Amino acid sequence: MIEFRNVSFSYGDKPVLENLSFKIPTGEARVIMGQSGSGKSTILRLILGLAKPDEGDILIEDTNICGVRPRELREIRKRIGMVFQDGALFDSMTVGENIGYYLLEHSKMRFDDIGEKVHEMLGFVGLSEDIIDQLPDELSGGMQRRVAIGRALLSTDPKIMLYDEPTTGLDPSMTSTILSLINRLTELKKVTSIIVTHQIADAFEVANKFIVIDSGKSIFDGDITQLRQADDSRIVEFLKPFRDSIANVQKNEFI
Amino acid sequence: MKPVQFLIEWFRHFAYESQRLFIFSARMVASLYGRPFYVNETFEQMYLIGVGSLFLVILTGISAGQGMALQFSNELADFGSKNYLGRIMAIAIIRELGPVLTGVMVAARVASGITAEIGSMKSSKQLDAMVAFGIDPIKKLAAPRLIALIVMVPVLTIISDVIAIVGGWMIAIFISHITSLTYWTAVIDRLNFGNLFIGIAKPFVFAFVIGFISCYKGFTAEGGTKGVGRATTESVVIASITILIANFIVTKVVFSFIRGYF
Numbered sequence: 001m002i003e004f005r006n007v008s009f010s011y012g013d014k015p016v017l018e019n020l021s022f023k024i025p026t027g028e029a030r031v032i033m034g035q036s037g038s039g040k041s042t043i044l045r046l047i048l049g050l051a052k053p054d055e056g057d058i059l060i061e062d063t064n065i066c067g068v069r070p071r072e073l074r075e076i077r078k079r080i081g082m083v084f085q086d087g088a089l090f091d092s093m094t095v096g097e098n099i100g101y102y103l104l105e106h107s108k109m110r111f112d113d114i115g116e117k118v119h120e121m122l123g124f125v126g127l128s129e130d131i132i133d134q135l136p137d138e139l140s141g142g143m144q145r146r147v148a149i150g151r152a153l154l155s156t157d158p159k160i161m162l163y164d165e166p167t168t169g170l171d172p173s174m175t176s177t178i179l180s181l182i183n184r185l186t187e188l189k190k191v192t193s194i195i196v197t198h199q200i201a202d203a204f205e206v207a208n209k210f211i212v213i214d215s216g217k218s219i220f221d222g223d224i225t226q227l228r229q230a231d232d233s234r235i236v237e238f239l240k241p242f243r244d245s246i247a248n249v250q251k252n253e254f255i
Numbered sequence: 256m257k258p259v260q261f262l263i264e265w266f267r268h269f270a271y272e273s274q275r276l277f278i279f280s281a282r283m284v285a286s287l288y289g290r291p292f293y294v295n296e297t298f299e300q301m302y303l304i305g306v307g308s309l310f311l312v313i314l315t316g317i318s319a320g321q322g323m324a325l326q327f328s329n330e331l332a333d334f335g336s337k338n339y340l341g342r343i344m345a346i347a348i349i350r351e352l353g354p355v356l357t358g359v360m361v362a363a364r365v366a367s368g369i370t371a372e373i374g375s376m377k378s379s380k381q382l383d384a385m386v387a388f389g390i391d392p393i394k395k396l397a398a399p400r401l402i403a404l405i406v407m408v409p410v411l412t413i414i415s416d417v418i419a420i421v422g423g424w425m426i427a428i429f430i431s432h433i434t435s436l437t438y439w440t441a442v443i444d445r446l447n448f449g450n451l452f453i454g455i456a457k458p459f460v461f462a463f464v465i466g467f468i469s470c471y472k473g474f475t476a477e478g479g480t481k482g483v484g485r486a487t488t489e490s491v492v493i494a495s496i497t498i499l500i501a502n503f504i505v506t507k508v509v510f511s512f513i514r515g516y517f
Contacts, residue, residue, distance in 0.1 A: 045383070048383075048386075048387055050383055050386055050387070074389045077386075077387060077388075077389055078389065080387070082384070082387045084380045084383065084384055085380065086379070086380070088379060088380035088381050088383065088384040089381075089384075090376075090381055090384070091379070091381070101388060102388050102389075105291075105388065105389075105390055106388075106389065155388055
C-alpha cells in the first residue's frame with residue numbers, strides 16, 4: 001500500500017506538489033497522468049526517497065518514509081523497483097552487468113549464478129541472450145526500456161514497481177510490448193504498480209484507476225467511468241485530444 | 256544591476272557554493288571509511304589517472320626543466336656561478352615547478368574527465384538509479400577517484416621532478432658545459448628533508464583539491480549536456496586557480512613550521 005497524505009514539495013522557491021493526497025492499495029496498478037512539468041515524476045522520486053517532502057507524510061506498507069533513517073530507507077527501497085525515464089542504464093556497463101548490477105553489488109552469489117539469473121531475466125523481458133555483452137548505446141529505445149525493467153526486477157524481487165514514462169519515444173509495436181510486460185508483472189507477481197505517463201492511450205491499457213495532476217495538485221482520482229463524466233474544465237481540456245480513446249475503452253478491459 | 260549590488264550577489268553566491276563544497280568534501284572524506292570498499296574501481300582509476308597522465312607529465316617536465324636550465328645557466332654565467340645550476344634546479348623544481356606543473360596538468364586532464372563523467376551520469380539519472388539500488392554514489396564514484404588521486408598525483412610529481420632535473424642536466428652538459436659530477440653533486444646537495452617534504456606535501460594537497468572540486472562539480476552539474484560542459488570548464492578553471500592559491504599557502508605554512516630543515 002502506498003499513501004500520500006497532504007504532501008507538498010518544492011524545488012527552491014518553485015512549488016511542485018501542493019497538498020497532494022492519494023492511496024493505492026497493495027497489488028493495484030495506478031496511472032498518474034498530467035502534462036509535462038506537472039509534478040508526476042517528482043511523486044516517484046518522493047516514493048523512492050530520492051527527495052523529501054516539505055510537508056505531509058508518505059506511507060509505504062504503513063511505514064512513514066519521511067521520518068526513517070537512511071538505513072531503514074535502504075531496506076524499504078529493496079521492496080521497490082524503479083524504471084527510470086529513458087531507462088537510466090549504466091552506459092559504461094554491458095547489458096548483463098546492468099541487469100545483474102544489484103546482485104553484483106549486494107549479494108554474495110557466485111558470478112556464474114548471477115549470470116544464470118541474468119539469462120533468465122533476459123528471457124522474461126523478451127530479449128535475446130545475444131545482447132548480453134552489448135552496451136546500452138547499441139540497443140534500441142524499446143530494448144533499453146526492457147533491460148531497465150529486467151534490472152529493476154532482478155534487483156530486489158520488488159513488491160512495488162514505479163515506471164516513469166515507460167513508453168515515451170517508442171514506436172507503437174515496442175510500446176505494446178512494454179505495456180504487456182507491465183501488465184504481466186502486475187498480474188503474475190502481484191506488485192503494486194505506479195505508471196507515470198502523459199500518453200493517455202497507453203494509460204488505459206495498464207490500469208483501471210487514474211490520478212490526474214495539474215500544477216502539482218490532484219484534480220482527479222477515480223476510474224474510467226468517473227473520468228468520462230468528469231466536468232472539471234482542466235480535465236476536459238487535458239483529455240480533449242484523446243476523447244475517442246476514452247470512449248472506446250471498456251471498463252472491464254483493465255486489471 | 257549596480258556594481259555594489261552585483262558584488263554582494265557574487266559574494267553571497269561564492270559563500271553558498273563554498274559551503275556546499277565544504278560539506279560535499281566532508282562527505283567524500285567520510286565515505287573513505289567503512290564498507291564497502293570499491294577496490295577494483297580504485298585501481299582502475301589509479302591506472303587511468305596515473306598511466307593516462309604519464310606522457311603529459313613527462314613531456315611538460317622535460318620541456319620545463321630544459322627551459323628553466325637554459326634561463327638559469329645564462330643568468331648564472333654572468334656571475335660566474337654556473338656550477339650552482341644543479342642546486343637552483345633542484346630547489347625550483349622540487350619545491351615549486353614540479354608540484355604546480357603536475358597539479359595543473361592533472362587538473363586539466365583528470366578534473367575535466369571526472370566532472371564530465373559524473374555530470375553525464377547525473378544528467379541521465381544514472382546517479383538516481385544507483386541510489387535506488389541502495390548504493391551511495393559518493394562512495395562508489397567519488398571515493399575511488401579521490402584515493403587514486405591521493406596516490407597518483409605525488410607519484411606523477413616525483414616522475415615530473417626527476418624528468419625535469421634530467422632535462423636540466425642535458426642543458427648543463429651540452430649547452431652550459433658543466434660536468435655531470437658538478438651538476439648532480441649540486442642537485443643531491445639540495446635533496447634535504449625540507450625540500451623533499453614540501454615537494455611531497457604539495458601534490459598531496461593538490462590531489463585533494465582536484466578530487467573535491469571535480470567530483471563536486473560533477474555531482475552538482477545541472478542543465479543537461481550544456482550544463483555538464485559548463486561544469487567541466489568551471490571544474491578545470493577552479494581547480495587550477497585553487498592549486499595556485501594552495502601552493503602559496505602550503506609554502507607559507509611549511510616554511511613557518513620547518514624552516515630549519517631547508
